[in-house]
Amino acid sequence: MSAPVKIAVSNGTTNGATNGNTNGALNGATNGATQEVNGADLKKMKNANPPKVYIGSPHKEFNPSSNDSMDGNHCTYEIVQSVAEFLLSRVTIRPKIGIICGSGMGCLADALTDSTSFPYETIPYFPTPTVPGHMGRLVFGYLGDVPVMCMQGRFHYYEGYPLWKCAMPVRVMKLVGVTHLLASNAAGGLNNNYKVGDIMIIKDHINLLGFAGNNPLMGPNDERFGPRFPAINRAYDYSVRRMAKAVASEMNINNIVHEGVYSVVGGPSFETIAEIRMLAALGVDAVGMSTVHEVITARHCGMTSFAFSLITNKSVTDYESYEEPNHAEVIDMGKHREPVLKEFIARLVKKIEHDRQQSK
Numbered sequence: 165m166s167a168p169v170k171i172a173v174s175n176g177t178t179n180g181a182t183n184g185n186t187n188g189a190l191n192g193a194t195n196g197a198t199q200e201v202n203g204a205d206l207k208k209m210k211n212a213n214p215p216k217v218y219i220g221s222p223h224k225e226f227n228p229s230s231n232d233s234m235d236g237n238h239c240t241y242e243i244v245q246s247v248a249e250f251l252l253s254r255v256t257i258r259p260k261i262g263i264i265c266g267s268g269m270g271c272l273a274d275a276l277t278d279s280t281s282f283p284y285e286t287i288p289y290f291p292t293p294t295v296p297g298h299m300g301r302l303v304f305g306y307l308g309d310v311p312v313m314c315m316q317g318r319f320h321y322y323e324g325y326p327l328w329k330c331a332m333p334v335r336v337m338k339l340v341g342v343t344h345l346l347a348s349n350a351a352g353g354l355n356n357n358y359k360v361g362d363i364m365i366i367k368d369h370i371n372l373l374g375f376a377g378n379n380p381l382m383g384p385n386d387e388r389f390g391p392r393f394p395a396i397n398r399a400y401d402y403s404v405r406r407m408a409k410a411v412a413s414e415m416n417i418n419n420i421v422h423e424g425v426y427s428v429v430g431g432p433s434f435e436t437i438a439e440i441r442m443l444a445a446l447g448v449d450a451v452g453m454s455t456v457h458e459v460i461t462a463r464h465c466g467m468t469s470f471a472f473s474l475i476t477n478k479s480v481t482d483y484e485s486y487e488e489p490n491h492a493e494v495i496d497m498g499k500h501r502e503p504v505l506k507e508f509i510a511r512l513v514k515k516i517e518h519d520r521q522q523s524k
Contacts, residue, residue, distance in 0.1 A: 215305075216280045218254060238383035239289070239332055247288055248339035255280050257304045260520060261513055262337040262467075263314040264458060266349035266474065267295070267491070269498045273316035275506055276305025284317070290333070291325050293317040296495060302333070307510050310517045313337060320453055321373065322431035327380040330454075331461035335389060338465040344404070344516055345462040346509065350494045351452035351473035352435070354444045354481075355424060361501055362420045363508070364473040365408050366400050369456050370427040370448055378430075380457040381464055390464035399463050404470040404516060411511040417504065424449030426473055428456040434489045440479045450475060470512075474501055 252258075257280070265272055273281070281303040284290045293300045301316040319330040334345065351364070358364065373379070385392040405423065412421040427443055429435060431453035435443070443451055450473045462469045476497040477489045498505075 217301075218280065218282045218286055238328055239335075241386045241388050243289055244332065244335045245339055247290070247336050250288055251282065251302070251304075251336070251340060254282075255304045257306075257311045257313075258341055259304065259311045259313040260342055261310065261312045261344045261346065261516060262334070262340075262342040263307075263312055263509065263513075264318055264333075264345070264347040264455075265314060265316055266318070266347075266454065267476075267494050267498060269348050269350070269474065269502075269505055270299050270316040271499070271502045272307075272506055272509055273299075273301065273303040273305075273314040275510075276303055276307055276312065276314060279303050279305030281316070291319050291323075291329055293319055294323050295320065296491065307513050310513050312513060313340065313342065318454055318458070320431065321378070321457075322453060327373065327378055327457045328383065331380040331457045334458050334461040334467075335465060338389075338462075338467060342467065343520065344468045345458070345470070346512070346516075347455050347458050347469070347471040348505070348509075349426075349452045349455045349471070349473050350476040350498060351426065351450035352440075352477050352479040352489060353450055353475040354440060354479050355422070355449040358422060358424075358449065358475050358478075359420070360475055360478060361497060362422060362475045363412075363417075363501075363505075364426070364450050364475060365405055365421065365423045366426045366455070366471040366473060367405060367423050368400065368425050369459070370425065370443075370446060371456050371460070372427055372429055373456070376430075380461045390466060394460075394464045396460060396463055399459050399469055401468045401470055403519070404468065404512075407515045407519070408470065408472070408508075408512055411508055411515065414511065415504075415507060417508075422449070426455065426471070427451045429453055435479065437481055437483055440481050444481070451479065474498060474505065 263272065281301045284292045284300045284302065287302060299316045303314045303316055305312065305314070315333055319325050321327055321330060337345065353360070353362070381394070409421070409423075412418050425448050427448040427450075429451060435451060440451070452473060455471050459469045459471055474497065476494040480487050480489065
């Protein structure tokens with residue numbers, strides 16, 4: 165018989181379950197009590213539907229091989245594989261679509277049904293976000309009837325993490341079985357035709373961090389992830405962008421949906437007026453501090469990538485203006501657009517899944 169494990173329960177009924185060989189716990193209600201059950205009893209709980217939160221201590225359970233390493237400039241394939249196996253052993257969902265929620269847009273993960281969430285601090289080797297608006301959970305669940313995994317919060321270069329570590333969860337997604345990445349972000353609008361609250365489908369990017377010598381693929385290359393020199397000229401999949409435009413038409417929001425070029429900067433300071441003017445002259449429509457390294461990593465892994473920006477502020481280009489961008493307005497706009505974004509992503513995920521099934 166398997167050793168007992170602890171699970172969280174509420175009102176005397178079980179709200180979550182782990183498989184019998186796990187020492188962790190799933191918590192279905194933040195105020196629930198805990199009780200011990202045996203592995204055999206856990207099999208009876210497969211249909212438990214309330215949200216579950218993993219509250220185990222994986223760092224104590226996890227014993228990586230002495231050959232595994234995570235040094236200063238890369239993470240080995242074996243480490244990423246171990247993290248993927250850690251997650252897959254604790255969920256029954258096998259997602260093919262991975263979603264990264266931008267600042268203030270973590271509400272999407274809360275909309276997943278039959279979900280299991282893993283706080284980042286419980287996942288071996290995962291960094292933890294320090295930015296307001298990024299909760300810090302990896303959530304498995306269903307968006308409609310489509311199985312997905314969702315990053316409720318991402319990692320940024322300005323938090324002190326190297327880009328390979330910021331993008332490591334994308335490689336974990338790949339080894340979990342994800343084939344399509346959907347990334348969202350909050351961005352400042354440079355295009356004069358964009359208004360705060362608009363959505364920009366990203367058709368291309370300018371990687372300023374790459375110009376400065378920072379790339380998530382720096383360091384030893386493992387061909388099991390992808391080639392040493394991947395092509396990125398079609399990083400943002402045309403067919404998925406076309407689906408997104410179709411969704412905008414169905415929702416009658418064409419007037420707020422655009423397609424443009426995104427540029428990444430290091431942050432955390434916002435751009436100067438001179439920098440904004442330079443970016444605009446280069447053809448940049450929106451600027452932010454994320455996404456590009458995630459998409460580069462996804463393409464390196466052979467994943468189909470799509471990304472969009474929520475325009476949360478207009479970049480200041482007038483030296484006489486007293487306006488200043490701030491993170492609070494970024495969070496507020498994400499919450500304001502919550503209903504539209506939820507529907508937009510849900511419809512797009514449904515189309516992607518239908519197309520994926522048709523192409524089998």
